[in-house]
Amino acid sequence: MTETAYNFAYLDEQTKRMIRRAILKGVAIPGYQVPFASREMPMPYGWGTGGVQVTAACLTPADTLKVIDQGADDTTNAVSIRKFFQRTAQVAVTEHTAEASVIQTRHRIPEAPLTEGQILVYQVPIPEPLRFLEPRETETRKMHALEEYGLMHVKLYEDIAHNGEISTAYAYPVKVEGRYVMDPSPIPKFDNPRLESAAIQLFGAGREQRIYAIPPYTQVVSLDFEDYPFEASKADHPCDLCGCGTSYLDEVIVDDDGGRMFVCSDTDFCATRRAEGHRGRLAGEDLAEELA
Amino acid sequence: MRDDVLSGGFAEAPVEAARAFRVALEAMARPGTIHTVSGAAAPAPVSVAASVLLLTLCDRETPLYLAPGHDGAAVRDWVAFHIGAPLAGPGEAMFALGGWDALKPLDAYRIGTPDYPDRSVTLIAELPDLEAAGARLTGPGIREAAFLSLPEIDAFRANRALFPLGWDCFLAAGDRIAALPRTTIVEAL
Numbered sequence: 001m002t003e004t005a006y007n008f009a010y011l012d013e014q015t016k017r018m019i020r021r022a023i024l025k026g027v028a029i030p031g032y033q034v035p036f037a038s039r040e041m042p043m044p045y046g047w048g049t050g051g052v053q054v055t056a057a058c059l060t061p062a063d064t065l066k067v068i069d070q071g072a073d074d075t076t077n078a079v080s081i082r083k084f085f086q087r088t089a090q091v092a093v094t095e096h097t098a099e100a101s102v103i104q105t106r107h108r109i110p111e112a113p114l115t116e117g118q119i120l121v122y123q124v125p126i127p128e129p130l131r132f133l134e135p136r137e138t139e140t141r142k143m144h145a146l147e148e149y150g151l152m153h154v155k156l157y158e159d160i161a162h163n164g165e166i167s168t169a170y171a172y173p174v175k176v177e178g179r180y181v182m183d184p185s186p187i188p189k190f191d192n193p194r195l196e197s198a199a200i201q202l203f204g205a206g207r208e209q210r211i212y213a214i215p216p217y218t219q220v221v222s223l224d225f226e227d228y229p230f231e232a233s234k235a236d237h238p239c240d241l242c243g244c245g246t247s248y249l250d251e252v253i254v255d256d257d258g259g260r261m262f263v264c265s266d267t268d269f270c271a272t273r274r275a276e277g278h279r280g281r282l283a284g285e286d287l288a289e290e291l292a
Numbered sequence: 293m294r295d296d297v298l299s300g301g302f303a304e305a306p307v308e309a310a311r312a313f314r315v316a317l318e319a320m321a322r323p324g325t326i327h328t329v330s331g332a333a334a335p336a337p338v339s340v341a342a343s344v345l346l347l348t349l350c351d352r353e354t355p356l357y358l359a360p361g362h363d364g365a366a367v368r369d370w371v372a373f374h375i376g377a378p379l380a381g382p383g384e385a386m387f388a389l390g391g392w393d394a395l396k397p398l399d400a401y402r403i404g405t406p407d408y409p410d411r412s413v414t415l416i417a418e419l420p421d422l423e424a425a426g427a428r429l430t431g432p433g434i435r436e437a438a439f440l441s442l443p444e445i446d447a448f449r450a451n452r453a454l455f456p457l458g459w460d461c462f463l464a465a466g467d468r469i470a471a472l473p474r475t476t477i478v479e480a481l
C-alpha cells in the first residue's frame with residue numbers, strides 16, 4: 001500500500017488528501033467556505049489549528065517556511081509552529097518574506113509584496129463574515145447561496161450613521177470576484193488592498209472547520225459606499241525605528257511615564273529597512289538593538 | 293495479479309503526494325500553466341499525470357467514475373489496490389477519469405448545490421497533447437491572459453455560466469498537467 005507509518009507533516013495521508021481536496025475546491029470557488037473535517041492538532045485552538053492543517057497539507061520538504069503572529073516572527077505562537085514543521089516536515093525556515101515559499105500568518109499580510117510561487121496561509125478564528133448578523137449556519141449558508149448581502153451593507157451603513165465612518169478596523173469584509181462576501185481574518189483593514197496578490201492565499205479555520213481561498217490575481221473589493229469609500233487607514237506616523245511612512249504600525253509603550261513609540265508591526269520588514277540604513281525618530285542604536 | 297496492477301504507485305507516498313499536490317494546486321490556482329509530474333503509472337491507457345492525480349487526491353471517500361476506454365479490469369484492479377476508491381456512475385462521482393469525449397455527456401455530473409457548490413465533480417480529462425496555445429483564458433489566477441490547447445470551447449463556456457456551481461477539470465497529457473477551475477473564462481481565438 002501507499003501508506004507508511006511515518007507521518008510527513010504530522011497528519012496522516014488520508015487527512016491530508018481530504019484537506020487537499022477542500023483546498024482545491026476552495027481555489028475553484030474563490031471566497032466560498034468549504035467545510036472540512038478538522039483534526040485535533042497538538043496545540044490549542046487559539047494557536048491556529050486551521051492554518052496549521054492547511055500548511056501541513058501544502059508543505060513539501062523543498063519548502064522554506066515563515067510563520068508570523070501579528071507581523072512578528074518571534075512570538076511563542078510563531079516559534080512553536082515553525083519548530084513543529086521543522087521537525088515534522090523537514091522544511092527550511094526563514095524570517096525573510098522574500099525567501100519564504102510558504103508563509104503562515106495570524107492577523108497580518110507581510111509588507112513586502114508577495115510573488116508567484118508563494119503561498120500565504122491565514123489562521124482564521126471566525127470564517128463567517130455574516131455570523132454577527134445571523135448566528136445560524138443554515139441561514140448564513142442560504143444568504144451566501146442567494147447573494148443576500150443587503151444586511152451586511154446595512155450594518156456598515158449604521159456604523160457610518162453612528163460614528164461618521166465605518167468603525168470596523170479588523171476583519172473588514174470583502175467581496176471576492178464579484179460573488180462571495182468573505183472574512184479576510186482579523187487583519188487590519190490597512191492590509192485589505194494586498195488581498196489582491198500574485199501569491200496563492202489559503203484560509204484555515206480549525207474550530208469552525210472551514211477552508212477558503214483567493215487565487216492569484218483575483219478581484220477582492222472591500223465593501224463600501226459611494227459617499228463613504230473604503231480607506232486603508234493606519235496610524236498617522238512614520239515608524240520610529242526605520243522611518244517608513246507607509247507600513248502598518250504598532251503602538252508600543254516604552255517607559256513608565258506613558259512614553260510611546262510607533263514601530264512597524266512587520267518585524268522582518270522593519271529590520272530589513274534598518275539593515276539597509278534607514279533610520280526613524282528613535283532609532284538610537286541602543287533602542288533598536290533592545291527591540292530587535 | 294498482473295505486474296502493472298501491483299506496481300505504479302508512489303515509492304514514497306507522503307513526500308511524493310505532497311509534491312504532486314503542490315503541482316495540482318499551482319495548476320488549479322493558475323489556469324493555463326502546464327506542469328510536469330512523475331512517480332506513478334497506472335495500467336494503459338491511464339497517463340502518468342492522471343495516475344499521479346488519482347494517487348494524490350482519491351481514496352475510499354471519493355467515488356470514482358472510469359469512462360469508457362479507461363474502464364477495464366487492469367485499471368479497476370490498480371485503483372482497488374493503490375487507492376481503494378469505490379467505482380461509481382457519473383452522477384455519484386467526485387472524480388471522473390477518461391478521454392475528453394468519453395467523459396461526455398457532461399451534464400451527467402454533479403455540479404454542487406447553491407448551498408454547497410463544492411460538492412461537484414472534478415474531471416480528469418486525458419488529452420493527446422497539452423500546449424500553451426489555442427483557447428484564450430482569463431479569470432481568477434490569471435494575470436492578463438493565458439492560452440491552452442483545450443479539446444473544445446463550448447463545454448467550458450457552458451460550465452462557466454453555471455458559476456458558482458459547475459465542475460472543475462484537470463487536463464492530463466502524458467506527464468503534463470494543467471487545470472481549469474469553473475471560474476475560467478474561455479474564448480476561441
Ligand SMILES: [Zn+2]
Pocket residue numbers: 239240241242243244247263264269270271273
Ligand atoms: Zn519600521
